Amino acid sequence: MKAWYAMLGIWMSAVIYEAFALPEIRGLVGHPIAYFHPPIAIVTFIAFLVAMIHGLRYLRWNDPIHDVKSSKAAEVGLLFCFLATVTGAMWSKANWGTFWSWDPKQTSIFVVLLIYAAYFSLRSSTPNPDRRHRLCAVYTVIGFISAVLLMFILPRIGFSLHPNDAMMGGGSDRPVRLLFWASVLGFSGVFAWMMELAVKLALMEMKIKEMSQ
Amino acid sequence: MTKSSLSGRKRNPSFWRSIGAIFGKDLASELRTRFAVNTLLLFSVTSLTIVSFSTARTPLTKEAQSALLWIVIFFSAMTGLARSFVREEESGTADALRLTAPAESVFLGKFAFNCVLLLCVEAVVVPLSLIFWAVSVDAPLFFTVVLFAGNIGLSAVATLMAAIVAQTSMQAGLFAVLSFPVLIPLLFTAVRATLLSMDAVRQVGEIAPVIRMLFVFDIVMLTLGFLLFDYIWRDRK
Amino acid sequence: MSTSLTVTNLCKQFEHRVVLRNVSFSVANGHALVVTGPNGSGKTTLMRILSGLMLPTSGAASLEIDGTVVDFDERRREVGFVTPEVHVYPELTPVENLKFFHTVRGLEWDEAEAAHWLRRVGLDARRDDPVGNFSSGMKQRVKLICALAHHPSLLLLDEPGANLDERGRESLSGMVEIQRKRGMTIIATNDPKELTLGDEIVALRA
Ligand SMILES: Nc1ncnc2c1ncn2[C@@H]1O[C@H](COP(=O)(O)OP(=O)(O)OP(=O)(O)O)[C@@H](O)[C@H]1O
Ligand SMILES: [Mg+2]
Numbered sequence: 001m002k003a004w005y006a007m008l009g010i011w012m013s014a015v016i017y018e019a020f021a022l023p024e025i026r027g028l029v030g031h032p033i034a035y036f037h038p039p040i041a042i043v044t045f046i047a048f049l050v051a052m053i054h055g056l057r058y059l060r061w062n063d064p065i066h067d068v069k070s071s072k073a074a075e076v077g078l079l080f081c082f083l084a085t086v087t088g089a090m091w092s093k094a095n096w097g098t099f100w101s102w103d104p105k106q107t108s109i110f111v112v113l114l115i116y117a118a119y120f121s122l123r124s125s126t127p128n129p130d131r132r133h134r135l136c137a138v139y140t141v142i143g144f145i146s147a148v149l150l151m152f153i154l155p156r157i158g159f160s161l162h163p164n165d166a167m168m169g170g171g172s173d174r175p176v177r178l179l180f181w182a183s184v185l186g187f188s189g190v191f192a193w194m195m196e197l198a199v200k201l202a203l204m205e206m207k208i209k210e211m212s213q
Numbered sequence: 214m215t216k217s218s219l220s221g222r223k224r225n226p227s228f229w230r231s232i233g234a235i236f237g238k239d240l241a242s243e244l245r246t247r248f249a250v251n252t253l254l255l256f257s258v259t260s261l262t263i264v265s266f267s268t269a270r271t272p273l274t275k276e277a278q279s280a281l282l283w284i285v286i287f288f289s290a291m292t293g294l295a296r297s298f299v300r301e302e303e304s305g306t307a308d309a310l311r312l313t314a315p316a317e318s319v320f321l322g323k324f325a326f327n328c329v330l331l332l333c334v335e336a337v338v339v340p341l342s343l344i345f346w347a348v349s350v351d352a353p354l355f356f357t358v359v360l361f362a363g364n365i366g367l368s369a370v371a372t373l374m375a376a377i378v379a380q381t382s383m384q385a386g387l388f389a390v391l392s393f394p395v396l397i398p399l400l401f402t403a404v405r406a407t408l409l410s411m412d413a414v415r416q417v418g419e420i421a422p423v424i425r426m427l428f429v430f431d432i433v434m435l436t437l438g439f440l441l442f443d444y445i446w447r448d449r450k
Numbered sequence: 451m452s453t454s455l456t457v458t459n460l461c462k463q464f465e466h467r468v469v470l471r472n473v474s475f476s477v478a479n480g481h482a483l484v485v486t487g488p489n490g491s492g493k494t495t496l497m498r499i500l501s502g503l504m505l506p507t508s509g510a511a512s513l514e515i516d517g518t519v520v521d522f523d524e525r526r527r528e529v530g531f532v533t534p535e536v537h538v539y540p541e542l543t544p545v546e547n548l549k550f551f552h553t554v555r556g557l558e559w560d561e562a563e564a565a566h567w568l569r570r571v572g573l574d575a576r577r578d579d580p581v582g583n584f585s586s587g588m589k590q591r592v593k594l595i596c597a598l599a600h601h602p603s604l605l606l607l608d609e610p611g612a613n614l615d616e617r618g619r620e621s622l623s624g625m626v627e628i629q630r631k632r633g634m635t636i637i638a639t640n641d642p643k644e645l646t647l648g649d650e651i652v653a654l655r656a
Binding site: 114 | 381382387391393396398401422426430437449450
C-alpha cells in the first residue's frame with residue numbers, strides 16, 4: 001500500500017512539473033491550468049459515478065457500508081467539483097477574458113455542484129439513518145442521470161460551444177496528449193486515495209460510537 | 214424483500230384502476246380543501262404581478278420573457294406540488310397507502326394529480342403573462358407542446374422529490390433545493406423552446422430538436438421514477 | 451383454503467436497542483392470538499413486521515396460503531391492519547374510504563356490502579360525512595371496517611378497542627368471530643376485556 005502512495009506522489013509531482021515545463025500550445029492560452037482543469041472535471045464526474053454505483057449497491061444490499069462509500073465519494077467529489085469550478089473560471093478568464101462564460105461544460109460543472117450541495121442538505125435533514133441512506137442513495141442516481149442529461153442536452157439546444165476539446169482528441173501533439181491523460185490518471189489516483197482515507201475514518205468513527213454504547 | 218416490485222409482472226386492469234383511484238382520491242380531497250390549488254394560484258399570480266409591475270417601464274426581451282415565465286411556473290410548482298405527499302405523511306395515511314397500493318400506482322397516480330395541478334397554474338399564468346408582457350406567440354401549437362412537455366417533466370421530478378422530502382424533517386425548504394438542480398436540463402430547454410416558439414422567423418427544423426430534448430427528459434425522468442419509486446416509498450429495514 | 455402464519459426467531463433492533471428477541475409462534479386457520487406485554491415491549495413493532503410495513507432484523511414471519519408463501523405484493527389483499535398510528539383519509543367519507551382501499555387493493559367494489567359494513571358499526575347515518583369530522587371512536591370504527599371489508603386471511607388488530615364504547619366493543623368481538631371463519635386474527639392489547647377474544651396468549655417482555 002505504502003508503495004502505491006509513494007508512486008502516486010511521484011506521479012503527481014512529475015505531472016505538475018511537466019505542466020509548467022512544457023511549451024505553450026498554439027491557440028490555447030492559460031497554459032498550465034489546461035493540464036489541471038479538464039482532468040479535475042473528469043475526475044469530478046468519475047467521483048459522482050462512483051457515488052451512484054455505491055448508491056445502487058446500497059439499494060440492492062441494504063448494507064450501510066455502501067452508504068458510507070457512496071457518501072464519501074460524493075464528499076470528495078464535491079471538493080473536486082469545487083476545484084473544477086474555480087480552475088474553470090481561471091481558465092475561462094485566461095482564454096475568453098471573463099471568469100464565467102456559461103459554456104456547456106462550465107454550466108454542467110456548476111449544476112453538478114448544486115446537485116451535490118443539495119445531496120448534503122438532504123443528508124443532514126434526515127435524522128433516521130436507514131431512511132437517510134435510502135433516500136440519499138436514490139438521490140445520487142437521479143442527480144447523476146440529470147447531470148448526464150444536461151451534458152447531452154446543452155450542446156443540442158444551441159448553447160455556444162467553445163473549442164476546448166483540443167487536447168483529448170487528435171488535434172494536439174503527442175506530449176500534450178500524454179501529459180493530459182497522465183494528469184487524469186494522477187487525479188483519479190488522488191481521488192481514490194482521499195476516498196479511501198475518508199471511508200476508513202468514517203468506519204472508525206462508527207466503531208467508536210458502537211463501543212461507547 | 215428480494216422479490217422487488219420492479220420484476221416484470223403483468224399489468225392487469227386493476228393496476229390502472231388503482232392509479233385512477235389514487236388520482237381520484239387526491240382530486241376529491243383537493244376539491245374539498247382547495248389547499249394546494251389556492252396556494253399555487255395565489256403564489257403564481259402574485260409573483261407574476263410583481264415581475265410585470267417592476268418591469269412595466271422597460272420592455273422585456275423575448276429571452277427575459279421566456280425565462281421569467283418558466284421561473285414563475287417552477288416556483289409555483291415548488292409551493293404546491295409537495296403537498297399531496299407531505300399531507301399523506303402528516304395525517305398518518307401514508308402507511309395505509311403503503312399497505313394497500315402498489316408503489317408504481319402511487320407514483321403514477323400522484324404524478325397525474327401533480328400534472329393537473331400544474332396545468333391549472335399554467336392555465337392562469339400563461340394567458341396573464343401574455344397579456345401583461347404583450348407577448349406575441351408566433352407558433353402557438355409549438356408553444357402549447359412546450360408547455361405540455363415541460364409540465365410532464367416538472368411533475369415527474371416534483372413527484373419524486375415530494376416523496377423524498379415528505380420523509381425528512383425540513384420539508385418545505387428542501388423541496389425546491391432538491392428539485393431545482395435536477396430540473397435544470399428541463400428548464401434550460403423549455404426556456405429555449407419557448408423563445409423559439411415566440412419568434413416568427415424560426416423554422417420547424419429549429420424547434421423540433423429542442424422539443425425532442427424536452428421529451429427525452431420527460432421519458433428519462435418518468436422511467437427513473439417508475440424504477441426508483443419503490444425505494445423511496447418503502448422502508449427496507 | 452388453509453392459511454397459516456409462522457413466526458420463527460424474529461428479532462428487531464433499532465440502532466442499538468433490541469426490541470424483539472427470538473419471538474416464535476404460529477397461528478392456524480380459524481384461530482385468534484392475543485399478544486400482550488407492557489408499554490414499549492414491542493407489540494406494535496411486531497404487528498408492523500407482520501403487516502409487511504417493517505422488515506425484521508433477523509428471523510422470518512411467513513404467511514402461507516395453501517402451501518405457498520405470500521409475498522409483499524400479494525399481502526395487500528391478504529392482510530388487514532388496524533393500528534393507532536395509521537389512519538384513513540380524513541377528507542373522504544367512510545364509503546369513499548372503503549371504496550378507495552378496495553380499489554387500490556385491486557378488488558371489485560360492491561356498494562351493497564359497504565352499506566352492510568356501515569350498518570354493522572352503526573355509521574350508516576353518517577355515511578356522507580368526511581371522516582375528519584368524526585369522533586375518535588367513530589374513526590376507530592371506520593378503520594376497523596377498512597381493514598376487514600376485503601376479507602383478509604390475516605387480520606392484525608393493534609389496540610382495536612381504543613376509544614370504543616360498549617356497543618363498539620360488542621361489534622368488535624362480533625367481527626373477530628366472523629374473521630375466525632375465514633382466517634387468522636392477531637390482537638395486540640393490554641385491555642383485560644380483550645384478552646378473552648383469543649384462544650392463545652403470547653406475552654412479550656419489556
Ligand atoms: N421507528 C423506531 N425507531 C426507534 N425506536 C423505535 C421505533 N419504533 C419503536 N421503537 C422502540 O421500540 C420499543 C417498542 O415499541 P412499540 O411501539 O412496539 O411498543 P408497544 O408494545 O406497542 O407499546 P404500547 O403498549 O405503548 O403500545 C420502544 O422502546 C420504542 O421506543
Ligand atoms: Mg403499541
